[in-house]
Amino acid sequence: MAWHAELSIRYFRDNERTTALDRHQGPLRVLQRLYPEGPRTCHHVLVHPPGGVAGGDELHLSLQLEPGTHALLTTPGATRFYRSAGETALQSVKATLQGDARLEWLPLEAIAHDACRAENHLRFELQDQAQMMGCDVIALGLPAAGDPWRRGSFLQHMELPGVWLERGHLDAADTRLLDSPLGWAGQRVLATLWFASAQPLPAALREALLEAGRALCEGEPRAGVTSPSPRVVVLRMLAARVEPAQRLLQQVWMRWRESAWQLPPCPPRVWRT
Template sequence: MSEARWPARLTLAAARDGAGATRVHARHDGPLRLLKTLHPEGEGVAHAVLVHPPGGLVGGDRLDIDIDVAEGAHLLVTTPAATRFYRSNASEAAQVVVARVGEGARLEWLPQETLAYPGCLARNEVRLSLAPGASLFACEVLGLGLPAAGQAFDKGRLLQHLEVGGQWLDRGWLDAADRALLDGPCGLAGHRVLGTLAYAQTTTLAGAEALLADARERLAELPLCGLTHLAGARGSVLLARVVGDEVEAVTLALRRVRALWRERLWALPGGDPRIWAT
C-alpha cells in the first residue's frame, strides 16, 4: 500500500478515576480531533465527540482511530457529521477504527452515517475486542451514492469490515459493478442504504428472544430487515441488519432499537447524544 497522502491519527484512552467518573485523554496527529468530552448522563459515562475538519476523504487519505476503555469505564464515541468517501482517481481512502474494551467496561461506537460517493475507492474498518465482563454497542449506517442529488452509485467500490472480537465478523466489497449484489433479490434489491447495529457481551445473554421480538416492531416500516442472536463460548451478540432507501429512515430505526436494548440491558436511558440535535 502506498504512503497515505493526508494521514491522521487519534488515540482515545478512557479510564475511571477514584470517584467513579470516566475521564478521557486524547492524542492526535493530523486533522482528526477530540472536539469535546461531555457528561450528560453523569460523571460515570463520558461522551466523546470526534471531528475531522477536512470533512471527507479522497484517494490516499487515511484516518486511524485507536480507542482504549479501561476497566470499569464507560465511553460513548460519536461524530457531529457524516464520514464522506469522495471520488478517488486511483488510490484508496481508508478509515480504520480499533477499540479495546477492558474488564467490566462499556463502549458505544455511534458515529453518524458513512457516505460512499460515486467513484470512491474506500475501506471502512471497525475492529472491536472485549475483555471478560465487557460489553458494547456499535452502529454503522452506509449510504451508497447521493440519490437526493441524482448521483447514483454507478462507479467505485468500498470494503466494509465490521468485527467484534472472535464473536462476529462482516466483511465484503460493495462494488458498483456488481449488479447482482446491488440489485438482485439476494442482495440489496435496488436499495442503497445499509444499517447495522450490534450489541455484544462476553457472558451469556438472558432474554434474547424478547429483545429481538420487541426490536422487530421498531423496524417494521423498513423494506428489508433481520435480527438475530449469536451465542457461543466467547459470549453473545445481538444483531440488527436493515436495508432501505433513505439514510435518515434507517438511522432513526436503528436508534430506536438501540434505545430499547440500552434500557433493557444496561438500565440506562435510551436518549440520543446531545450533539445529534445540533
C-alpha cells in the first residue's frame, strides 16, 4: 500500500517568539518545537514513521513563514528512497517566506537505493527582505555496504522562482554522466548548500560568503563555491561518502550563519544522536 502524506506548517510571531501551527494527513509529522537559542528561532524535526519512501508514495510539505519569524528544520536521519516495482516515489517541499523571515532548511541526506524511481522537488519563494539557507545531499546507493546503485532513476528539482533553478535527471545506466571526469567522476554523493535572499546581496556580504566558503573548501578538489545570481551563493561538492560532504556543508553553514546573520553556530541536537 502506498503512503500519501501531507504536512503544512505556518510560522508566526507571538511577541518575541516564533511559534507554529501544523496540520497533517498521513504519516508525516513534526516533533515538538525547540528553542535552544532563544525564542526568536524555532527548531523543528520532521519525521516520517514508515522510515522510507517507496514507489507510489507521495510526501508533500508546505511551509509558510510570516514576517519576523525564523525556523530551522531538519530530519533525524536519512530519507531513503527504496526499490520500486515501477511507480515513482515523490517528495515535494514548497515554502513561502514573507517580510524579513528566515529559513534554514537542513535535512540529512537522501539515499537512492538500487532500483528506486524517485523525484525530489524543492521550491522556495522569498518575498520582501526574506533570506534562507538550505542544503541537499543525495547519495546513490550504499557502496560501503556492497549495495551500489545499478538500476533506477532520480530526478532532483531545486528552485527559487525567477532566480535560480537546478534540475537534473539521474539514471543509473548513464555511465557517461556518473563516471566521466566531466560528470560525477565515479563519485556517488552530490552535496549542495546555498544562501539566498529576496533582494540582491550587498556586494561586501556576497564576497564574504564566497570567501568563507572557498576557504573551507581548500583541500577538497571536488568542491567549489559560486554565485549564479546576485541573490544566491551556492556550494557544491562531489564525494565518495556522505560523511565528508556533511562535515563540509555544516562547517560552511555555521560560518555563513555568523557572517550573514551574526548568529553563533547552533547545530540541531538530533545531529549528535
